[in-house]
């Protein structure tokens with residue numbers, strides 16, 4: 001038991017979640033870091049020993065609801081912030097579309113986050129305070145080529161977060177959505193196409209922490225790419241599709 005504020009971060013073994021864990025630990029938070037790779041989480045905790053805060057590994061698979069429940073109840077309350085970041089991307093061409101690919105992405109990105117929410121919301125309600133941030137993506141705004149499964153999971157998370165905000169804002173729970181553009185991580189290292197405004201994970205983690213300190217429901221970055229995607233979000237379909245074809249070189 002210590003007096004540090006507490007943050008629970010999922011998907012903390014690498015990429016954005018790892019950078020976020022170090023960012024919050026450097027700011028004096030007690031970070032509970034979750035992912036499946038126990039060894040990576042212990043290495044991360046070791047890495048944080050010189051920092052103001054600390055990192056406690058909390059290994060779990062977010063697709064396992066009872067494991068999430070057990071792990072969450074081992075965290076010292078109050079949980080001040082929860083960042084539900086674990087997720088993955090797999091390119092999915094519409095030619096040879098496999099529902100199984102969609103199912104696996106939904107299972108992790110949407111339903112895994114749902115497992116976390118199921119056990120987290122009662123804790124937050126009991127505390128009568130806390131912040132829950134869900135990591136979606138700018139790719140959740142509208143349909144993009146080769147991303148039918150991924151985009152659908154992220155669009156669902158954006159809608160889910162908006163709904164939760166309306167339901168929970170009067171109960172002291174602050175719901176946020178985080179929509180990153182391209183961030184350099186083991187996930188995007190697999191991409192073979194040009195990634196506009198690619199940023200590093202440390203900068204992304206700083207943008208997220210600062211954004212969550214602010215008042216905006218949506219935290220999105222990097223600003224230039226996010227502004228372009230935000231503009232495209234509101235275009236009529238007759239203009240949106242030609243724009244995307246030009247930008248990505250995909251389609252007619």
Ligand SMILES: NC(=O)c1ccc[n+]([C@@H]2O[C@H](COP(=O)([O-])OP(=O)(O)OC[C@H]3O[C@@H](n4cnc5c(N)ncnc54)[C@H](OP(=O)(O)O)[C@@H]3O)[C@@H](O)[C@H]2O)c1
Nearest residue numbers: 011013014015016035036037061062087137182183185187
């Ligand atoms: N990188 C980008 O450009 C970008 C852009 C927009 C949105 N995002 C979103 O940001 C989040 C993090 O992305 P990233 O690029 O950092 O990805 P990443 O490098 O692949 O890291 C994903 C993290 O999720 C964890 N994870 C995967 N399956 C899990 C499971 N079943 N249970 C618990 N943890 C699990 C992984 O750890 P284990 O394998 O050890 O479990 C890992 O720590 C994702 O939701 C992604 O969709 C990323």
